[in-house]
Amino acid sequence: MRIVVDLNRCLGYAQCVPLAPKTIKLSGEEALEYDPNPDDSQRQQVLRAAASCPVQAIIVDHLDAGPEVQREHSEKRKRH
Amino acid sequence: MSTPKNENAIKKNGRIVIVGASLAGLRAAEALRNEGFTGHLTIIGDEPHDPYDRPPLSKQVQKGWVRADHTKLPRLREINAEWKLGVAATSLDRAKRVVRLANGEQIGGDRLLIATGVRARQWPNREEAALKGVFTLRTCDDAAHLQAALAANPRRVLVIGAGFIGSEVASVCRTLGLKVTVAERAAAPLAGALGNVIGAIAAEMQRDAGVDLRTGVSVSALEGDAKGHVRRAHLSDGSTLDIDVVLASLGSIRNVEWLDGSGLAAGFWGVACDAGCRAFDIHGVVTDHIFVAGDVARSPHVLYEYQFLSTEFWGNAVLGAQIAAHNMVCAETDRRPYLLVPSNWSGQFGVNIKTIGVPAFGDELIFTQGSPKHRRFAAAYGRRGRIVGAVTFDHGKWLQFYKAQIMRSGPFPPLQAEFDLPADMRVIPADFPARGVPTAAPDVVLTGHDPSERVAEYRPRTARAEIRKAATAANKEQKKQWRVAS
Numbered sequence: 001m002r003i004v005v006d007l008n009r010c011l012g013y014a015q016c017v018p019l020a021p022k023t024i025k026l027s028g029e030e031a032l033e034y035d036p037n038p039d040d041s042q043r044q045q046v047l048r049a050a051a052s053c054p055v056q057a058i059i060v061d062h063l064d065a066g067p068e069v070q071r072e073h074s075e076k077r078k079r080h
Numbered sequence: 081m082s083t084p085k086n087e088n089a090i091k092k093n094g095r096i097v098i099v100g101a102s103l104a105g106l107r108a109a110e111a112l113r114n115e116g117f118t119g120h121l122t123i124i125g126d127e128p129h130d131p132y133d134r135p136p137l138s139k140q141v142q143k144g145w146v147r148a149d150h151t152k153l154p155r156l157r158e159i160n161a162e163w164k165l166g167v168a169a170t171s172l173d174r175a176k177r178v179v180r181l182a183n184g185e186q187i188g189g190d191r192l193l194i195a196t197g198v199r200a201r202q203w204p205n206r207e208e209a210a211l212k213g214v215f216t217l218r219t220c221d222d223a224a225h226l227q228a229a230l231a232a233n234p235r236r237v238l239v240i241g242a243g244f245i246g247s248e249v250a251s252v253c254r255t256l257g258l259k260v261t262v263a264e265r266a267a268a269p270l271a272g273a274l275g276n277v278i279g280a281i282a283a284e285m286q287r288d289a290g291v292d293l294r295t296g297v298s299v300s301a302l303e304g305d306a307k308g309h310v311r312r313a314h315l316s317d318g319s320t321l322d323i324d325v326v327l328a329s330l331g332s333i334r335n336v337e338w339l340d341g342s343g344l345a346a347g348f349w350g351v352a353c354d355a356g357c358r359a360f361d362i363h364g365v366v367t368d369h370i371f372v373a374g375d376v377a378r379s380p381h382v383l384y385e386y387q388f389l390s391t392e393f394w395g396n397a398v399l400g401a402q403i404a405a406h407n408m409v410c411a412e413t414d415r416r417p418y419l420l421v422p423s424n425w426s427g428q429f430g431v432n433i434k435t436i437g438v439p440a441f442g443d444e445l446i447f448t449q450g451s452p453k454h455r456r457f458a459a460a461y462g463r464r465g466r467i468v469g470a471v472t473f474d475h476g477k478w479l480q481f482y483k484a485q486i487m488r489s490g491p492f493p494p495l496q497a498e499f500d501l502p503a504d505m506r507v508i509p510a511d512f513p514a515r516g517v518p519t520a521a522p523d524v525v526l527t528g529h530d531p532s533e534r535v536a537e538y539r540p541r542t543a544r545a546e547i548r549k550a551a552t553a554a555n556k557e558q559k560k561q562w563r564v565a566s
Contacts, residue, residue: 004154007135012476028429028430031431033143035140036136037151
């Protein structure tokens with residue numbers, strides 16, 4: 001799967017890190033590092049991590065995320 | 081004269097060409113479809129790869145954690161485009177509205193988006209640049225080659241130029257346990273982007289991490305062995321280094337050559353466009369069907385005296401793409417202005433460095449929160465009593481506080497957070513190096529009011545050297561005055 005974290009938006013709350021520890025890590029206290037193309041086996045963890053972000057900085061691929069997530073995302077976009 | 085009918089026709093079945101298949105090109109394509117564009121879309125990219133993200137290439141990729149070809153960008157929606165990857169655009173015929181490609185193809189369109197970005201500035205000596213073990217870092221192929229060299233346990237790595245990329249790679253080298261020397265012509269790392277006061281803190285970070293940081297020096301020559309592999313570097317102070325890997329991180333060059341002869345205002349700092357992303361021609365007249373976004377764009381900014389702002393930041397590509405896409409297919413009365421407050425991040429030596437606004441536009445600095453000694457602080461940049469930028473080290477949650485003040489051109493010294501105040505809150509000179517030191521060119525820069533940059537473009541080499549000398553002298557004089565003042 002493909003993700004990107006908008007690190008301008010990211011404020012380092014790091015709630016995503018324990019939820020997807022194989023994909024997202026902290027380097028120091030605030031700098032986030034992540035695997036942009038994690039293995040599909042990480043999908044559930046990554047989706048949970050993305051949902052947990054208070055500033056919604058984790059952007060998940062719309063095409064490979066499956067119809068459910070796509071619907072959720074488009075609703076979120078409408079709200080913004 | 082364009083009429084609403086025309087715009088609707090373009091939206092419905094027009095042809096749009098995007099040159100550049102990286103972040104800005106991809107996001108523009110998605111934004112066009114979101115705008116309701118149902119016509120034919122062509123995306124041209126000189127690299128053979130699907131659009132990928134570049135920021136990880138100097139960090140997690142070099143650490144060996146993420147493969148260089150594993151930074152593909154997520155797609156925000158279906159774009160139903162015709163992709164032409166691995167083939168560069170070579171010229172633009174504005175009269176015929178045709179883009180010519182390196183393979184001889186011609187692509188016509190009603191609207192064009194220029195998003196060709198920048199490329200890495202190569203080590204200037206061609207023979208030395210061709211030595212094995214000498215790298216630049218811009219593309220995922222560059223990243224793969226450098227990573228392989230770092231993984232092969234080199235005796236020592238030499239990083240030439242301590243901007244963000246060079247500093248990030250030096251940081252990775254230390255994480256990997258590699259010996260690394262950083263050679264920087266300015267007085268400190270990150271000096272071009274953040275000035276010498278913050279640069280001095282970055283220098284301490286590097287040295288504490290075990291980087292052999294040499295400032296105020298340049299690399300005069302690289303020397304190879306019989307097999308053509310780089311083994312030694314000669315520095316301007318007469319010293320030599322035994323090295324196996326060199327990263328030339330000397331900043332970037334805008335990809336505008338393909339526009340030669342098009343009559344567009346394209347030059348050293350990119351392609352000039354108005355605040356709605358529409359390209360200017362060389363006379364400063366705005367075009368109707370050509371738009372610009374991303375690193376290669378340069379547009380006047382309301383917050384910075386309407387000077388043309390050139391920004392090589394991730395967020396600039398994303399927002400520029402959205403605004404350009406909207407304005408490409410909307411009615412004239414619905415056009416949106418491009419009002420980016422530039423922001424950037426860099427993870428290095430375990431510290432998250434974030435900037436907002438244009439620090440290099442400022443000449444004064446004040447630490448506003450936290451502790452510079454502990455590398456956990458916020459500082460604001462000012463010019464003529466107004467706040468123009470801010471930087472945080474592991475203090476990113478406060479960036480919005482300064483952004484709000486920058487956006488309304490608030491006073492400098494800025495409003496205080498009244499929390500976690502530093503011991504010393506005097507206003508001091510930010511101490512930026514004189515313009516003209518190439519390795520110290522910031523990634524976000526105000527480039528004056530001239531859309532066609534004729535002065536910058538046609539200045540001969542010798543004259544440029546003289547100007548640089550004069551600028552250095554002026555800078556020294558200014559510093560002397562500051563010393564007297566403080």
